[in-house]
Amino acid sequence: MKRLVSVQRKGERTYRELMLSIVNGLGLKVYFRQARKVLIKPNLVTSKSSAEGVTVDLELIKSLVELLNEESKAEIVVGEAALVNTEDVFKDLGVYGLEAAGCRVENLEKGEWVEVRPPYSLLFEKLLVPRRAFESDLIIDMSKMKTHELTGVSLGLKNFFGLLSQGGRRYAHMNGVNKGIVDIYSYFEKEKKVISIIDGLIALSGRSGPIIGKPIEMDCVVASTNAVLADAAAARIMGADPAAIGHIRLASEVMGIDLSEAASDYGAPEADFDLPLLPDERPFRINLWVHHKFHKYPVQKDSSLCTSCTRCESICPKGIVTIENGNFDYKRDECVHCLCCVEACNTGAITSRMKNEYLFRALKRGWKTIKAYKDQ
Ligand code: SF4
Ligand code: SF4
Incomplete structure (x- = not known):
């Protein structure tokens, strides 16, 4: 077979x-x-x-x-x-x-x-x-x-x-x-x-x-x-x-x-991947709410990386992105967090990484440790 x-x-x-x-x-x-x-x-x-x-x-x-x-x-x-x-x-x-x-x-x-x-x-x-x-x-x-x-x-x-x-x-x-x-x-x-x-x-x-x-x-x-x-x-x-x-x-x-x-018994190579926090995980939703409330999302990570190529501007489904002198901006209230702009950016000038992502990861790790201890 x-x-x-x-x-x-x-x-x-x-x-x-x-x-x-x-x-x-x-x-x-x-x-x-x-x-x-x-x-x-x-x-x-x-x-x-x-x-x-x-x-x-x-x-x-x-x-x-x-x-x-x-x-x-x-x-x-x-x-x-x-x-x-x-x-x-x-x-x-x-x-x-x-x-x-x-x-x-x-x-x-x-x-x-x-x-x-x-x-x-x-x-x-x-x-x-x-x-x-x-x-x-x-x-x-x-x-x-x-x-x-x-x-x-x-x-x-x-x-x-x-x-x-x-x-x-x-x-x-x-x-x-x-x-x-x-x-x-x-x-x-x-x-x-x-x-x-x-x-x-x-x-x-x-x-x-x-x-x-x-x-x-x-x-x-x-x-x-x-x-x-x-x-x-x-x-x-x-x-x-x-x-x-x-x-x-x-x-x-x-x-x-x-x-x-699709079992993994194929002699696959060792993985060394840095994986994103999966959107399905509940902290992501809380995180998104906190971020949307208090910060911008997506954010400009580094304006020096921006080449003013306007890929982000042309792909935004809401037409709310502007680029001026290497500065990415958008109308926050109209943003639907689709992240098309981030996906289109070739240089990494913009990101969806949330400022408090590490805090949520640490909390999640802590919760897992406590749960494992309780289950013993
Ligand atoms: S996340 Fe989507 S809606 Fe928001 S600025 Fe980017 S492309 Fe536009
Ligand atoms: S896609 Fe990236 S590099 Fe191009 S204009 Fe937008 S932020 Fe700048």
Whole structure:
């Protein structure tokens, strides 16, 4: 029987050998042969490289495209709609160079969008998805192993968020990002064949992910034909309990997927991740209230880091951000704490880290110690 999840270390192997071990381990050649139109959706959220732990390693994508071409006559498209300025991201990272391997690179922002109905409608009755994704019969979700200050981790499920229209992403950020993730993933999981591949060769650690953080060499790739299971295995490798990550837990509950099927007995590397305080944890909500009452949230961490690029200004769904001489400001009373601005900032000039976060962490640790003592 084929394994549900494959975790492979790269070590001294070539990218092709690594990808081939995933393809053979999960029996993916059958998927490749049956496909007519393939969309590879990598996480190329911004112009930061794979070595910085932010975007998928292009060599991994190239090896996958080559293996697909060897097994199948399918039309292969590598498509992404980045947070801001997809065309610039493609040029900066050299994404168009992948076409030499036998695929087409498409800026999904520029194509048509089609209305679909997600099966569970947790947040959306209807969704807009790229026509390219709608017409593909195999979706290969290639994500990066990263922390995310809003959702805890950014892995395969979160990468599906990039197949939502910009309006849909903003709406979900304001009204329920976990439900939005499950709506978009469950649509594709129900209608298409899905493969999820998580690039953990160089991962991103830190509490300000998914663009700002510390790259750490994990030297592994996690893959599955189910993004929930791939995420569960990858979260465990990162040192997180997948059931404590809101969108992974929600997906498993709604879609009836047993997270224990992605057991961590794959010889996974040792985790050394600095994970964000998970938004689901109750202190976060108290903390948010305290912060909103007495401070600003999000905050400008360091104005000297601001390049006045205006990415934050252009992505804010409320249109309340202004940038003047490197100073980030917003109308506090109208802010919905969606953190789109923080996610879009490439330099770390703004953050959602709360001033009293350490106090809450210390209190939480203290409470756990007391509880453990009482339970003895
Ligand atoms: S200022 Fe930032 S957190 Fe507030 S609504 Fe705008 S994008 Fe969202
Ligand atoms: S705060 Fe960040 S995203 Fe906003 S203008 Fe400055 S560098 Fe750009």
